[in-house]
Amino acid sequence: MTTHSLPFYKTDHFRNEKNNVTIQSMAKTLGVSVTTISRVLNGLGEQFRISKKTIELVTTTADKLNYRPNNIAKGLRLKKSSTIGLILPDITNTWFAQLALGIEKEARKHHYNIFLCNSNDDIKVEKKSIALLQSWMVDGIIIAPIGLESEHLQKASKSGTPLVLIDRFFEGVNLPYISSNDFEGSLEATQYLINYGHKKIACFQGIVGTSPNNQRVNGYKQALKKNKIPLTRPW
Amino acid sequence: MTTHSLPFYKTDHFRNEKNNVTIQSMAKTLGVSVTTISRVLNGLGEQFRISKKTIELVTTTADKLNYRPNNIAKGLRLKKSSTIGLILPDITNTWFAQLALGIEKEARKHHYNIFLCNSNDDIKVEKKSIALLQSWMVDGIIIAPIGLESEHLQKASKSGTPLVLIDRFFEGVNLPYISSNDFEGSLEATQYLINYGHKKIACFQGIVGTSPNNQRVNGYKQALKKNKIPLTRPW
DNA sequence: CTGAAAGCGCTTACAG
DNA sequence: CTGAAAGCGCTTACAG
Numbered sequence: 185m186t187t188h189s190l191p192f193y194k195t196d197h198f199r200n201e202k203n204n205v206t207i208q209s210m211a212k213t214l215g216v217s218v219t220t221i222s223r224v225l226n227g228l229g230e231q232f233r234i235s236k237k238t239i240e241l242v243t244t245t246a247d248k249l250n251y252r253p254n255n256i257a258k259g260l261r262l263k264k265s266s267t268i269g270l271i272l273p274d275i276t277n278t279w280f281a282q283l284a285l286g287i288e289k290e291a292r293k294h295h296y297n298i299f300l301c302n303s304n305d306d307i308k309v310e311k312k313s314i315a316l317l318q319s320w321m322v323d324g325i326i327i328a329p330i331g332l333e334s335e336h337l338q339k340a341s342k343s344g345t346p347l348v349l350i351d352r353f354f355e356g357v358n359l360p361y362i363s364s365n366d367f368e369g370s371l372e373a374t375q376y377l378i379n380y381g382h383k384k385i386a387c388f389q390g391i392v393g394t395s396p397n398n399q400r401v402n403g404y405k406q407a408l409k410k411n412k413i414p415l416t417r418p419w
Numbered sequence: 420m421t422t423h424s425l426p427f428y429k430t431d432h433f434r435n436e437k438n439n440v441t442i443q444s445m446a447k448t449l450g451v452s453v454t455t456i457s458r459v460l461n462g463l464g465e466q467f468r469i470s471k472k473t474i475e476l477v478t479t480t481a482d483k484l485n486y487r488p489n490n491i492a493k494g495l496r497l498k499k500s501s502t503i504g505l506i507l508p509d510i511t512n513t514w515f516a517q518l519a520l521g522i523e524k525e526a527r528k529h530h531y532n533i534f535l536c537n538s539n540d541d542i543k544v545e546k547k548s549i550a551l552l553q554s555w556m557v558d559g560i561i562i563a564p565i566g567l568e569s570e571h572l573q574k575a576s577k578s579g580t581p582l583v584l585i586d587r588f589f590e591g592v593n594l595p596y597i598s599s600n601d602f603e604g605s606l607e608a609t610q611y612l613i614n615y616g617h618k619k620i621a622c623f624q625g626i627v628g629t630s631p632n633n634q635r636v637n638g639y640k641q642a643l644k645k646n647k648i649p650l651t652r653p654w
Numbered sequence: 655c656t657g658a659a660a661g662c663g664c665t666t667a668c669a670g
Numbered sequence: 671c672t673g674a675a676a677g678c679g680c681t682t683a684c685a686g
Contacts (some may be wrong), residue, residue, distance in 0.1 A: 206663060217673040222665060233671050250578060255554045256494045257663035260678045265491060270535075276520050281511045288510070288537050297555060300505075300535040302523050319490045320532065343485060441679055452657040457681060468655050492679035495662045 205249045214241060221246075225253065259321065269299045269317030271310060271327040280328060283350060287326060296323070303330060311336050318345055326350055331394035334359070352395045366396045370403025378411050385413070440484045449476060456481075460488065494556060504534045504552030506545060506562040515563060518585060522561060531558070538565060546571050553580055561585055566629035569594070587630045601631045605638025613646050620648070 207225070211218040216238060223232050224242040245251075259265040268291055272280040288298045299320060301313035307330050314336060317325055324346035329337060331352040337359060341347040349361035377385050387404045390397040408415055442460070446453040451473060458467050459477040480486075494500040503526055507515040523533045534555060536548035542565050549571060552560055559581035564572060569589040576582040576594060588596035612620050622639045625632040643650050 204663090207665095208663070218664080219666080219673055220671095223672095226665085235671085250574075252550065252553045254495075254556060254663050256491055256500060256556050257678090258665080259491045260489075260495050260662090260680085261664045261666090263678065274520065275510065275523075276513065276516045278511065278513065278516075281513075281516045284535070285509065285511050285537055288535060289539075292536075297551065298535050300519070300523060300533050301527075302520055304524075315487065316532065318487045321489060321491050339485075439679090442681095443679070453680080454657055454682080455655095458656095461681085470655085489679050492662090493681080495664085495678090496680045496682090498662065 205246075205251045206254070210242070210245060210249070210251065214245065216242070225251075263321070265321045265323055266295060267297050267299060267320060267322045269301065269313075269320070269322040269325040269327075271301045271303050271313050271317070271325065271329075273303050273305045273328055273330060275300065275302055280351075283328070305330055307333055314340050314345075318343070324348070328352060329354075331391065355395065355398075363395065366399035367403040367406075370400040371407050372403075374404050374407035375411075378407060378413070383413060440486045441489070445477070445480060445484070445486065449480065451477070460486075498556070500556045500558055501530060502532050502534060502555060502557045504536065504548075504555070504557040504560040504562075506536045506538050506548045506552070506560065506564075508538050508540045508563055508565060510535065510537055514586075518563070540565055542568055549575050549580075553578070559583070563587060564589075566626065590630065590633075598630065601634030602638040602641075605635040606642050607638075609639050609642035610646075613642060613648070618648060 207218045207221045211221050214221070220232075220234060220238065221242050223229055224234060224239050225246060229239040229242075255266070259267075268287075270284060270287060272284060275281055275284060284298075284300065291298055299317055299322060301309075301317065303310035303313055310327075310330055314325065314327075318340065322345070325340070326348050327337070328351040329349060331354075334354040334357050337347060337349075337354075338357065341359060347359060349359055349363075351363055353359070353361035353363055374385060374387075385404075385408070387401060389401060405415060442453045442456045446456050449456075455467075455469060455473065456477055458464060459469060459474050460481060464474040464477075490501070494502075503522075505519060505522060507519060510516055510519060519533075519535065526533050534552055534557060536544075536552065538545035538548055545562075545565055549560065549562075553575065557580070560575070561583050562572070563586040564584060566587040566589075569592050572582060572584070572589075572594060573592065582594060584594055584596035584598075586598055588594070588598055609620060609622075620639075620643070622636060624636060640650060
């Protein structure tokens with residue numbers, strides 16, 4: 185590089201006019217093709233028998249210039265964003281926060297990033313979130329649905345966005361899901377109280393109509409029935 | 420569109436060979452230019468005096484076909500991702516979760532999406548997260564830093580990524596931040612106890628060296644001093 | 655009023 | 671072993 189006093193943007197060939205370090209700007213200055221740089225930076229140097237010298241040159245300059253590959257360009261070209269959309273009713277709920285933490289950690293391992301959306305227990309926001317995530321070309325969506333409507337989810341799934349439900353699911357709807365063993369848990373809890381001799385056992389419901397609530401109520405009822413305790417309503 | 424029995428991908432001119440609805444595929448079938456479609460879909464129809472008929476045609480087909488603009492392509496072209504990176508030590512902590520919720524809600528209003536990263540209170544993860552977010556061309560980063568090291572943050576900021584600290588900050592480091600009034604709060608809390616006649620007041624510290632902890636300890640000390648209560652250590 | 659064409663920064667089939 | 675060129679899906683300066 186020249187050292188006489190041209191203005192900075194003239195001498196610094198490693199950057200384009202927008203002051204970005206890109207594969208092309210490096211290629212121009214280094215005198216190698218963008219193809220080569222791309223290959224080296226993707227660890228394909230050996231495979232394409234690029235000389236050790238070039239590999240060394242490319243990696244060190246990329247490092248020195250603090251080069252950051254443009255994932256957006258990459259995503260457009262590859263038609264794959266390496267991104268997962270996560271739609272949660274409310275991240276403030278520790279249960280959902282724990283899900284988010286676990287999902288983000290696992291995603292990171294595979295170099296995936298998480299787009300976080302809170303549906304705020306509002307079906308309209310949930311629908312908008314899905315549209316938004318699809319616009320971002322996410323590779324898939326993990327969603328803890330509000331829980332009472334599923335057509336939009338089926339539609340999204342059919343349109344080609346891989347979708348997996350978490351926490352809540354829809355009976356009779358063919359969508360993959362992962363959820364807790366609510367029925368068994370409720371059954372066990374109720375049985376536990378019964379074993380201690382209790383007869384009048386109340387059951388607080390969650391959101392009526394959602395799968396976890398259904399399962400839990402069913403477990404509760406099942407336990408009462410098994411022990412021949414009549415089901416009564418407090419009102 | 421033809422109705423005789425060609426295979427689906429042949430008749431459906433609204434989609435490209437990859438089965439995606441894009442501006443170009445619609446343009447081809449509708450017989451208008453991609454320019455026009457882009458304008459209409461961006462609400463610039465009136466401005467460019469595009470005929471009502473065309474506007475109507477474009478919007479309804481886009482709607483019918485469930486067209487989703489490709490934000491990745493848009494981002495590449497505009498060099499603006501409409502995306503904000505959020506780095507939090509641990510989303511499972513309700514305090515951070517509440518921050519995340521508020522940030523996401525506000526971002527959504529402005530059609531921004533949030534990339535969530537948990538640094539897991541690990542400086543290495545924090546650094547990696549920043550690099551990752553820069554690769555995603557985020558328009559800015561909001562970070563609740565681990566809190567003991569700041570060079571990498573200054574570097575990121577200097578390299579052109581807008582950065583704002585939340586919760587914790589670094590004294591003497593010129594980085595914008597938003598944090599709680601820890602000093603005042605601690606001072607008030609301590610004074611409150613003193614007002615009730617207490618003399619032996621303990622102070623549990625958080626993470627030593629972080630700004631919130633420093634501020635709180637200082638508030639505590641200040642209150643003791645003001646009331647001439649000697650500062651003692653329990654050991 | 656409307657559109658052809660360039661270009662954002664990558665990857666990869668293709669040719670040498 | 672190496673590179674020129676096409677193309678991912680958009681937007682927009684430019685020309686008519």
